[in-house]
Amino acid sequence: MSGFAVTTNSCEDGVSKISVSGYLDAHTAPELEKAFQTLVNDGEYKILVDFEGLDYISSAGLGVFMGFIEEVRSNSGDIKMCSMATKIYKVFDLLGFPSLYEIFDEEVQALEKFRE
Amino acid sequence: MTKKIQNYEIKIPAKTENLETIRNFIISATKSLDFHEDEMNKILLAVDEACSNVIRHAYHFKENLMKVNLRIEASRLTVTIIDHGKSFNPQNVKTPEMDKYLKSYKVGGLGMLLMKKLMDEVEYDIKPNSQNKVKLIKYIK
Numbered sequence: 388m389s390g391f392a393v394t395t396n397s398c399e400d401g402v403s404k405i406s407v408s409g410y411l412d413a414h415t416a417p418e419l420e421k422a423f424q425t426l427v428n429d430g431e432y433k434i435l436v437d438f439e440g441l442d443y444i445s446s447a448g449l450g451v452f453m454g455f456i457e458e459v460r461s462n463s464g465d466i467k468m469c470s471m472a473t474k475i476y477k478v479f480d481l482l483g484f485p486s487l488y489e490i491f492d493e494e495v496q497a498l499e500k501f502r503e
Numbered sequence: 504m505t506k507k508i509q510n511y512e513i514k515i516p517a518k519t520e521n522l523e524t525i526r527n528f529i530i531s532a533t534k535s536l537d538f539h540e541d542e543m544n545k546i547l548l549a550v551d552e553a554c555s556n557v558i559r560h561a562y563h564f565k566e567n568l569m570k571v572n573l574r575i576e577a578s579r580l581t582v583t584i585i586d587h588g589k590s591f592n593p594q595n596v597k598t599p600e601m602d603k604y605l606k607s608y609k610v611g612g613l614g615m616l617l618m619k620k621l622m623d624e625v626e627y628d629i630k631p632n633s634q635n636k637v638k639l640i641k642y643i644k
Binding site: 410412413414443445446447449450453454456457474477478481482483484486487 | 519520522523540541544547548551552555558559601602605608609610611613614616617620621
């Protein structure tokens, strides 16, 4: 059990996708923070986070989303999430995070929501 | 026959890159317990949160040593995280009200709440300027 990777791609309709995989903890969270910071610096505020490859998240990982959500929403954007394994969703759910973030089973559903 | 008490311990520099080593230590030491994956994930996350708090709050990212002790008794698993850094009074740490927390886009301060939600018991034994202990207890069914 090791490693963490984050990649950023452009999707349709001006949505940027951050894909995370591996273990997101206090050690690896700064890498995700950097990816968010780069997008926000470029004025990219429609951000989809693809959790498909993520095996683990701690509160340090949750903190990254909390650190950017206000700025993103105040610029008419959003952070939406998709493809989360049940064990990851359970951590979000334990703290009530699904009331703040829209979480979709599939990427296509999230992209559709961005178009609305 | 009474089961023997098992004790395992790791002494490790308190730095974030060692969180993975600590998680692996917990997995390997609890192998015989056959915890359900859900329970195992809860224990791993609670230990991770406790250790992250030591690294950030007790040692302020200075690489002092921390100890993680794991004790298996017939009815319970106890993971004790021990440091000699800055002390705190757990009673003075406000439990975040999640509704307000989320609405005000706060960051951080969720570790202790998570530990409480994830484990059956959490105990703090704080000896100011000497030693801090956090005990995370999970009942074995």
